[in-house]
Amino acid sequence: MFETVNFGRLAKCNHEIRMKIATYNVNGINGRLPVLLKWLSETGPDIVCLQELKAPQENFPEQAIKDAGYHALWKGQKSWNGVAILSRSADIRLVHESVSGNEEDENSRYIEALVHDIRVGCLYLPNGNPNPGPKFDYKLDWFEKFIKHAEALLKEKIPAVLAGDYNVIPTELDVYKPENWKTDALFRPESRAAFKQLTDQGWIDSIRHLYPDERIYTYWDYFRKAYDRNAGLRIDHLLLSPDLSGRLKDAGVDRQVRGWEKTSDHAPVWIELADR
DNA sequence: ATGCCGTGGAAACCACGA
Numbered sequence: 001m002f003e004t005v006n007f008g009r010l011a012k013c014n015h016e017i018r019m020k021i022a023t024y025n026v027n028g029i030n031g032r033l034p035v036l037l038k039w040l041s042e043t044g045p046d047i048v049c050l051q052e053l054k055a056p057q058e059n060f061p062e063q064a065i066k067d068a069g070y071h072a073l074w075k076g077q078k079s080w081n082g083v084a085i086l087s088r089s090a091d092i093r094l095v096h097e098s099v100s101g102n103e104e105d106e107n108s109r110y111i112e113a114l115v116h117d118i119r120v121g122c123l124y125l126p127n128g129n130p131n132p133g134p135k136f137d138y139k140l141d142w143f144e145k146f147i148k149h150a151e152a153l154l155k156e157k158i159p160a161v162l163a164g165d166y167n168v169i170p171t172e173l174d175v176y177k178p179e180n181w182k183t184d185a186l187f188r189p190e191s192r193a194a195f196k197q198l199t200d201q202g203w204i205d206s207i208r209h210l211y212p213d214e215r216i217y218t219y220w221d222y223f224r225k226a227y228d229r230n231a232g233l234r235i236d237h238l239l240l241s242p243d244l245s246g247r248l249k250d251a252g253v254d255r256q257v258r259g260w261e262k263t264s265d266h267a268p269v270w271i272e273l274a275d276r
Numbered sequence: 277a278t279g280c281c282g283t284g285g286a287a288a289c290c291a292c293g294a
Contacts (some may be wrong), residue, residue, distance in 0.1 A: 223281045
């Protein structure tokens with residue numbers, strides 16, 4: 001599949017070909033384009049899930065992404081939300097543009113594709129603040145439908161990754177100061193329980209699976225020098241179907257990107273899968 | 277703990293994010 005050097009990354013040890021899958025909440029794809037292109041050229045992921053495009057369908061920078069070596073599927077929206085899947089391989093096919101049972105959702109928060117033989121779901125789960133209130137209700141409703149969609153995927157026994165901005169801090173290890181976030185929608189028991197339902201189904205929280213005790217963050221607020229203080233949250237996740245767990249070789253956060261000029265408040269997160 | 281920052285879109289401010 002990713003047999004050429006342009007596709008897969010050659011591992012340092014035994015020339016085993018690996019596939020790198022990343023997720024990145026860009027917070028505005030057009031305003032972020034220089035940062036996105038620099039990160040793509042430096043790290044060369046095979047598949048990329050993007051969230052918060054904040055651009056209507058017709059304003060997606062298709063040519064720039066193509067020039068960077070990627071095929072793309074996207075679901076835009078004026079001003080808010082918006083998700084995309086990029087692939088170095090041309091073997092990418094659209095499967096869903098919304099979560100099953102949530103086709104009437106007016107927000108562009110989900111896109112799913114088959115990239116060669118791996119199903120890739122890219123999601124931007126609602127924030128849910130302030131809570132309680134309609135926005136929190138919307139988050140939990142969206143989550144519930146997503147959990148059902150994820151369960152159906154597992155039953156199909158298709159190798160899959162569900163990557164994106166879940167807007168959930170799964171545990172106290174995933175936040176710099178848990179007591180400050182107790183009443184926040186990202187850390188509310190209902191949100192964490194919903195995330196746990198996914199892992200209870202069998203989905204593997206890739207980075208936590210490989211690094212069970214590390215403090216790992218994927219988001220740092222723009223103000224109060226949150227990045228300099230490492231006052232971060234881990235809210236961007238790549239969930240792997242169980243049949244892919246044996247191929248999971250590494251995972252990480254490109255946190256240096258958060259230190260660049262005109263950067264997103266999120267950093268890219270990635271996993272590497274062995275080809276077989 | 278918070279919108280102090282940042283983005284997009286419209287209109288020279290506002291909605292929204294986490």
